[in-house]
Amino acid sequence: MxxxxxxxxxxSVDIRARIKACxxxxxxFGKVVKSVLVGEEPRLIIPKRTLSNTIYDKERxxxxxxxxxxxxxxLDVRESKKFMQTLLMAKIIYEALMNNEYPTIRDLxxxxxxxxxxxDHKGRIEEENTWDEQKESDAVLRDIExxxxxxxxxxxxxxxxxxxxxxxxxxKSGDDIIDLxxxxxxxxxxxxxxxxxxxxxVNAEFVLVVEKDAVFQQLHRAxxxxxxxxxxxxxxxxxxxATRRFVRRLNEELRLPIYILxxxxxxxxxxxxxxxxxxxxxxxxSERLATPKAKFLGVSMTDIFGDEKKKPYLSETxxxxxxxxxxxxxxxxxxxxxNYEWFKTEKWVKEINVFLAKQSKLEIEALTGKGLYxxxxxxxxxxxxxxxxxx
Amino acid sequence: MxxxxxxxxxxSVDIRARIKACxxxxxxFGKVVKSVLVGEEPRLIIPKRTLSNTIYDKERxxxxxxxxxxxxxxLDVRESKKFMQTLLMAKIIYEALMNNEYPTIRDLxxxxxxxxxxxDHKGRIEEENTWDEQKESDAVLRDIExxxxxxxxxxxxxxxxxxxxxxxxxxKSGDDIIDLxxxxxxxxxxxxxxxxxxxxxVNAEFVLVVEKDAVFQQLHRAxxxxxxxxxxxxxxxxxxxATRRFVRRLNEELRLPIYILxxxxxxxxxxxxxxxxxxxxxxxxSERLATPKAKFLGVSMTDIFGDEKKKPYLSETxxxxxxxxxxxxxxxxxxxxxNYEWFKTEKWVKEINVFLAKQSKLEIEALTGKGLYxxxxxxxxxxxxxxxxxx
Numbered sequence: 099m100x101x102x103x104x105x106x107x108x109x110s111v112d113i114r115a116r117i118k119a120c121x122x123x124x125x126x127f128g129k130v131v132k133s134v135l136v137g138e139e140p141r142l143i144i145p146k147r148t149l150s151n152t153i154y155d156k157e158r159x160x161x162x163x164x165x166x167x168x169x170x171x172x173l174d175v176r177e178s179k180k181f182m183q184t185l186l187m188a189k190i191i192y193e194a195l196m197n198n199e200y201p202t203i204r205d206l207x208x209x210x211x212x213x214x215x216x217x218d219h220k221g222r223i224e225e226e227n228t229w230d231e232q233k234e235s236d237a238v239l240r241d242i243e244x245x246x247x248x249x250x251x252x253x254x255x256x257x258x259x260x261x262x263x264x265x266x267x268x269x270k271s272g273d274d275i276i277d278l279x280x281x282x283x284x285x286x287x288x289x290x291x292x293x294x295x296x297x298x299x300v301n302a303e304f305v306l307v308v309e310k311d312a313v314f315q316q317l318h319r320a321x322x323x324x325x326x327x328x329x330x331x332x333x334x335x336x337x338x339x340a341t342r343r344f345v346r347r348l349n350e351e352l353r354l355p356i357y358i359l360x361x362x363x364x365x366x367x368x369x370x371x372x373x374x375x376x377x378x379x380x381x382x383x384s385e386r387l388a389t390p391k392a393k394f395l396g397v398s399m400t401d402i403f404g405d406e407k408k409k410p411y412l413s414e415t416x417x418x419x420x421x422x423x424x425x426x427x428x429x430x431x432x433x434x435x436x437n438y439e440w441f442k443t444e445k446w447v448k449e450i451n452v453f454l455a456k457q458s459k460l461e462i463e464a465l466t467g468k469g470l471y472x473x474x475x476x477x478x479x480x481x482x483x484x485x486x487x488x489x
Numbered sequence: 490m491x492x493x494x495x496x497x498x499x500x501s502v503d504i505r506a507r508i509k510a511c512x513x514x515x516x517x518f519g520k521v522v523k524s525v526l527v528g529e530e531p532r533l534i535i536p537k538r539t540l541s542n543t544i545y546d547k548e549r550x551x552x553x554x555x556x557x558x559x560x561x562x563x564l565d566v567r568e569s570k571k572f573m574q575t576l577l578m579a580k581i582i583y584e585a586l587m588n589n590e591y592p593t594i595r596d597l598x599x600x601x602x603x604x605x606x607x608x609d610h611k612g613r614i615e616e617e618n619t620w621d622e623q624k625e626s627d628a629v630l631r632d633i634e635x636x637x638x639x640x641x642x643x644x645x646x647x648x649x650x651x652x653x654x655x656x657x658x659x660x661k662s663g664d665d666i667i668d669l670x671x672x673x674x675x676x677x678x679x680x681x682x683x684x685x686x687x688x689x690x691v692n693a694e695f696v697l698v699v700e701k702d703a704v705f706q707q708l709h710r711a712x713x714x715x716x717x718x719x720x721x722x723x724x725x726x727x728x729x730x731a732t733r734r735f736v737r738r739l740n741e742e743l744r745l746p747i748y749i750l751x752x753x754x755x756x757x758x759x760x761x762x763x764x765x766x767x768x769x770x771x772x773x774x775s776e777r778l779a780t781p782k783a784k785f786l787g788v789s790m791t792d793i794f795g796d797e798k799k800k801p802y803l804s805e806t807x808x809x810x811x812x813x814x815x816x817x818x819x820x821x822x823x824x825x826x827x828n829y830e831w832f833k834t835e836k837w838v839k840e841i842n843v844f845l846a847k848q849s850k851l852e853i854e855a856l857t858g859k860g861l862y863x864x865x866x867x868x869x870x871x872x873x874x875x876x877x878x879x880x
Contacts, residue, residue: 106712107716108710108711109674197860197862199711200707200710201857202704202854204852204854207854207858212806212810256707256710257706258725271672271675272673274672274673276671276672276675280666281665281678282500282661282686283502283662285678286677287675287676289673289706294674310649311649312649315647315648315649316591316593316647319591320498320499320589320591419602419604420602461595463595464599466599469588469590470596
């Protein structure tokens with residue numbers, strides 16, 4: 099394969115991303131350098147990532163950081179260690195960008211981990227570690243993300259990824275054009291930096307995200323996406339950042355409706371919530387990663403039990419065989435979800451209350467247990483066609 | 490995309506696989522039907538999956554099932570339930586094959602789960618469940634795998650998959666030809682039935698399997714496989730069956746050497762062991778899934794500490810910063826590994842004993858912490874070139 103020899107090892111897309119990130123880092127931290135040069139006290143003004151500064155924007159359906167900021171001053175003895183940690187992390191990231199590297203957050207922890215020897219005010223030699231635990235370096239990295247206004251992926255910091263996709267769609271990733279309809283029985287594993295993907299063309303009417311990889315495999319193999327013109331995605335459990343960003347872009351840029359299919363239990367609802375709203379403690383990510391218009395397709399409590407207007411998809415016998423009794427942790431989780439702003443809609447309150455009354459949950463596999471083609475040709479198409487989803 | 494319309498939903502490869510599996514099932518269980526028709530006692534003669542019938546074949550380096558079998562008789566009251574479970578499972582699998590379905594093991598559990606009502610010898614109505622837990626249906630499925638001599642993948646039973654691959658290689662999966670060197674920054678997610686993959690052509694000198702997905706992402710992005718003519722694979726932790734089978738086929742059919750890169754700890758060694766030998770409790774899989782010639786590239790204890798002949802890759806300071814103290818569970822695990830036949834080689838005994846003496850472990854990320862290009866251009870190539878691996 100002669101092409102391998104003439105081809106660059108690293109893609110041109112990455113090189114452009116590096117330059118952009120370096121410029122933004124240099125600008126943000128250049129301010130600190132300048133203040134030192136003119137004899138001012140070095141300090142950082144960083145948006146607060148606290149719960150009290152997290153706002154649920156009802157109109158946009160997003161969790162956002164509020165306007166509060168805090169100062170981190172080098173000359174304040176309570177803040178000087180954190181200040182130095184922040185600058186150490188910024189330096190490591192900048193160097194990695196310049197050296198064509200792709201660190202992970204674990205690498206960043208190791209790269210910065212060392213002991214600093216110094217003399218205290220009485221002349222004694224002391225030692226202090228930069229950090230001991232990854233949660234310290236991770237916290238500093240998050241500060242830098244909000245301070246510079248760059249997600250870590252934009253700084254070419256990589257992480258493990260579980261998300262997969264197939265569908266009638268072409269994308270450009272790195273220097274390659276990839277046809278997501280030509281993956282055979284396998285799938286395309288989404289890259290850790292989905293903002294660098296270019297959508298070339300798409301022939302699909304909606305996106306179906308399934309929680310479970312094994313169900314994704316079945317739908318793929320049965321030709322579901324081909325027959326129903328879907329982009330088929332799995333998050334393989336709790337979605338990672340790349341899968342969330344990829345789904346958001348499909349919705350925002352290609353205007354494709356997003357349907358999410360999980361088990362009928364609080365864990366499944368939470369997966370939906372992470373796609374739709376994001377995580378409460380990391381609200382700064384949500385503006386880029388959340389998909390407020392994502393719809394919960396099922397499996398819903400009315401799918402199982404029906405209601406005054408709807409016939410259930412399960413018979414009495416199937417319910418007896420398939421339903422799993424909810425555990426205490428499920429009940430507790432469901433009660434917590436009732437407190438979230440975005441679960442305070444009529445349909446969600448009803449859904450959660452039926453769950454609490456019946457104390458029953460159901461796996462998607464109970465539906466494929468009724469036959470794979472029941473899932474692909476009855477359940478999913480009917481749910482979409484009758485708009486039987488929860489928002 | 491007009492092609493989508495003329496194209497079959499399901500691949501021709503799958504159709505052929507279905508026919509083969511149906512024939513083998515019909516042949517194996519046809520014997521039982523015949524015995525009923527001629528008035529003989531229905532029974533199954535099944536290879537024993539017990540530890541005492543598991544043999545380590547030193548020459549081939551494989552765990553194999555021994556020659557012992559057991560009988561399961563319908564007319565023996567202690568065995569009749571198991572006998573009926575086995576036939577129920579065989580029926581479900583056969584029907585799924587005929588109906589073009591792709592069940593998972595969880596589906597199979599749901600499909601078979603129901604209550605049977607009958608009258609006992611005193612005429613009272615009794616109820617008995619076919620099975621209550623998935624471990625019951627899984628055990629029966631394993632019996633069928635060894636009885637029919639078909640792995641479940643060959644019966645088109647799917648499962649979740651984590652393995653990914655990139656490299657200068659073309660494969661055929663389903664009806665598509667896929668170029669694994671054109672995956673952009675993403676990767677090809679290996680299908681659950683890797684026996685159905687056809688290798689078209691390959692331009693590589695070795696296979697590097699990395700335990701950690703995030704390290705895979707880094708090596709991929711840095712162009713490692715292109716520069717060193719490697720097929721790059723991640724198992725994303727404990728390898729699943731599909732990844733193991735795929736690696737085995739690369740070794741057996743394409744004669745590519747397999748190098749496995751994990752953290753330096755008993756968990757990493759166990760991952761290596763699963764690739765090389767398979768799992769002790771599921772030895773019947775090993776004959777198809779294990780890669781006896783797989784080599785443990787590192788990270789090894791001598792990489793960290795050196796020995797009389799070798800300079801370590803880490804300095805004294807790096808060791809101080811990067812090494813993690815082993816936990817009690819690590820020590821216990823290491824002592825267990827010493828009892829496995831295939832760890833009783835000179836190099837492995839030394840490796841494990843150094844670990845037990847130093848009580849130290851190291852993550853791969855400690856090496857990328859030294860710089861990504863240290864890993865790609867110094868550590869891995871030197872280890873391979875000097876044959877500094879453990880078998």
